[in-house]
Amino acid sequence: MSTRHYRLSSFPQRKLLLVRAAVGPERGIPIRLNLLLDTGARYTLLPVEIVRAVGCDIRSPLRRIPVMTAQGVIQAPIVEVPWFHCLGQRIEKWPVIAHTLPPESFVDGLLGMDFLTRFQVTILLDQARSAEIILRVPD
Amino acid sequence: MDGMMLDTASPGKSEMDEILTLEEMRERYPGEWVLIGCTELDPEMRIIRGRILAHSLDRDEIYRQIPLSLLVDDQIVALAVEYMGEVPEDVVVVL
Numbered sequence: 001m002s003t004r005h006y007r008l009s010s011f012p013q014r015k016l017l018l019v020r021a022a023v024g025p026e027r028g029i030p031i032r033l034n035l036l037l038d039t040g041a042r043y044t045l046l047p048v049e050i051v052r053a054v055g056c057d058i059r060s061p062l063r064r065i066p067v068m069t070a071q072g073v074i075q076a077p078i079v080e081v082p083w084f085h086c087l088g089q090r091i092e093k094w095p096v097i098a099h100t101l102p103p104e105s106f107v108d109g110l111l112g113m114d115f116l117t118r119f120q121v122t123i124l125l126d127q128a129r130s131a132e133i134i135l136r137v138p139d
Numbered sequence: 140m141d142g143m144m145l146d147t148a149s150p151g152k153s154e155m156d157e158i159l160t161l162e163e164m165r166e167r168y169p170g171e172w173v174l175i176g177c178t179e180l181d182p183e184m185r186i187i188r189g190r191i192l193a194h195s196l197d198r199d200e201i202y203r204q205i206p207l208s209l210l211v212d213d214q215i216v217a218l219a220v221e222y223m224g225e226v227p228e229d230v231v232v233v234l
Contacts, residue, residue: 007183011226020184022217028210032177032184032219049202103172103198106226 001120001136006087008037008123008131011106017123017131019111021086023096025054033108035086037123037133041112043078047100050108051079058098067099074099086111087135089119154191158214161186161221170224172198174205176215186219198222 009018017037023046024030031050043065048058061077076099084094101109120136158178159167173194179187193204201220 022184028208029215030217031205032180032186032217034221047202049205053205053207100199100202106222108220 002139004088004135004137006133006135008133010131018107019086019133021084021111023050023054023081023084026082030054030085034106035109035111036105036107038110038112039116039123041110043097043110043114044084044094044112045097045099045101045110046081047108048098049100051081051096051098054081056081056098061098062095065097067097069099070102084115086115087133089135089137091115091118156190158188158190160188164189164191164221165223167191168194168223171196172201172220172222174201175219175221177217177219178214180216184217186221189219190215192218194223 006019009020010016011018019035019037021033021035022030023033031053033046033050035044051058056079058077058079061079063078064075065078066073067076076097078095079098080093080095082093084091084096095114096109101107122134124132124134164173164175168191171194174192175186175189176192177186177189179189181187193201195201198220205218205220
């Protein structure tokens, strides 16, 4: 196992934690994302427009799952993006929820527990002045 | 649409050809959402420089401008959608 440290960004006023990620098509340039680190989210969630841009067909999802939104419960599609990269880890064919958060969230999506539980993860918060995530990953 | 979409097919020097730092983008498009063709990222994927491909007050309009076919570009290493204003202090994300 090797240990890797990553500094987390926070906003606004250091109340929420941000991670940068990228998602990409099989061929072509990737899209860089600002994701909210959300230990309350079971799945990683990316905008519909972005999963379409990397080649996913949301009309033919792997499956649909109920998602509670401000407008009520919707059946959101789960689709497999060609690749996803976050915290130094690249994962091929990664299933994500395709759902666009409102602009007022100021993030592109959520990094959920499906990603975090692939690794041994420690999140360090220093009275919210700084934040760091430590990943232990197999060599 | 609230903002001006840049014509990516325009020949010659245009706003879109100019490579800006993130700080320069914030000064030029305060309070707007922008689609950035990033020409340089740091190792933690922070945007160092890029070209503004579209800008608008409407975030969803910018999402709709992301091309469905992401072709390889000589200079652009990634696309990104960023807000060029201050995030309100009391923002709460509830799904």
